[in-house]
Amino acid sequence: MDNMTLIAMASIVIAGITTGFGTMGPALAEGRAVATALTSLAQQPDASATITRTLFVGLAMIESTAIYCFVVSMILIFANPFWNHVIAQTAGK
């Protein structure tokens, strides 16, 4: 196996693993956050505006970790610097 195949294989596999594992934590966390917010909403419907706003901000914070993983895997697939380096080297030979 030459370098090119290795890099392509590693990039594709790691891209999938990154998104797969990276979304697990945020998914559990968002579930917990929404469940707790729903409980609080049921107990105190008067505070719904504050709870909803805080929930949205918190969800965005939690979700951003999943988004980071997604961005990393997109970079690995579509704008891979290592792949570009190998391509440039092969073309230069």
Add this chain to the structure above:
Amino acid sequence: MHLSPDQVIFWRYGVFKLNATIAFTWALMLVLAAGSRLITRKLSTGSQRSRWQDVLEIVVTAIGKQIEEVGLSQPRKYIGFLGTLFVFVGAASICTVIPGYDPPTASLSTTTALALCVFVAVPFFGIEEQGVGNYLKSYAKPTPVMLPFNVISELSRTLALAVRLFGNMMSGAMIVAILLTITPLIFPIVMTVLGLLTGMVQAYIFGILAAVYIAAATRVRKPKSAQSVA
């Protein structure tokens, strides 16, 4: 398939390139600025009002109320900055219903620029409210040991703002593009609708987070009564 609208180039002259990000940003800016100008040209306080004035009043009042709820007691002072951020990001994602349009916020350059505006605006408003000395001292609170961490958090939240908006907008376009190759019949439309919703939520988040950061920087510390908001 392109990763960002930076790669769509309309016109090129030497080293100057007119890509989709610049074109759509300017188009949005023109539409928003000219629209506001046209609507506010003949404002009236009577019962005979244009429908557009009502729309604009709803938007401005709603933004002002949200800013006030975050903890900034004078929303009029900050609505110019925070409202523009929200309206621009929101309009950029709402306009995705137009065919052939790429949201400029799906480019990392645009979101970085917006995040840098927040990065500069937070100390600006903070110094305006508290003075240079008090603002700089707020970095060394609660103890001077926290100084490097406060500085790091200032930088990392700017990065997070930029990458969050970019990732959300880019992933919306990317998912639709991927679904078009797998199930081209109905699902791309469903995901586009979902993309509109997440776009508006992200615009809201961006505005609210900027407001929260400014509120944290402008809060004049009173002993034992400082409460963190949101």
